[in-house]
Amino acid sequence: MAKVLSVAVDRLLQELIVASSRRHWPMLRLVPARWLRAAVAPTALRLRRSLARVALATAMSIGIFLAVMIIRP
Numbered sequence: 670m671a672k673v674l675s676v677a678v679d680r681l682l683q684e685l686i687v688a689s690s691r692r693h694w695p696m697l698r699l700v701p702a703r704w705l706r707a708a709v710a711p712t713a714l715r716l717r718r719s720l721a722r723v724a725l726a727t728a729m730s731i732g733i734f735l736a737v738m739i740i741r742p
Contacts, residue, residue: 675717680706715740 683706691697697705716734 678717679710679713682716683709686713687688 686709687697687702688707690709
């Protein structure tokens with residue numbers, strides 16, 4: 670299940686990166702999207718890992734803050 674979710678998120682990130690790149694550099698519209706997705710795959714993987722770390726750190730910070738607020742009288 671986690672593998673399927675990771676693949677889906679990677680694919681979505683790849684499509685977003687390709688779309689953004691094509692908007693900024695119109696000449697990339699001549700290159701097939703399949704080639705561009707293959708080129709940005711490592712970037713999408715690093716971006717997913719980075720976003721997961723940020724989300725985890727944010728969730729932990731919020732959790733700790735709420736725990737302190739609840740425990741403190």
